[in-house]
Amino acid sequence: MKCPRSELARRVGWQAATDAGSDANMVRDAVAQLSDRHRAMIYRSHYLGRTTTQIAAEFSTDDDAVKHELHHALRALQTTLRSASDRPRVR
Template sequence: MFTVARRLVIDDARSARSRREVAAPGEGEGAALDRTDAVLDSIMVADALASLSDQHRQVVVCAYFAGQSIPEISRRLGIPEGTAKSRLHYGLRGLRLALQERGVTR
């Protein structure tokens, strides 16, 4: 027991607390939030969206930015549901390829 107590005292003496070290503030702990990455991501996505055809872009924007379902998209755009599904599929595929060309890997 003496050895355990001795090691606890040594560990405490070597700890950062005893040397008065203070951790740097992390994200959300008083550090200013840096929105640079979010802004750059949105610019890159907008640029990639611009590379799509108008028909594909409309469906992708309705589905992901407006949160509409396939039936809602088909009613809004006046197209059959199957057409809306295929445009969404090919639009997302084109968007993925456009982002990959711009170096996005995630």
């Protein structure tokens, strides 16, 4: 059920990076702060294209619980990335 931190961070960082290094690192750091469960759900949903029903079956839970957890996981990423983007960048 787990998604390796490095795999999701690599994929998210690669797709989100617009500034060669710092944006990718910022995204990797944010992804690394997620719980294993949230990281795995985001990976399955956004990179493997699985539905919330499919993810629910894999995690032995219901569809609404997956929607709830995905919402909170994405919110946590958003909060972390906003906070990180407010910090001055070192070039």
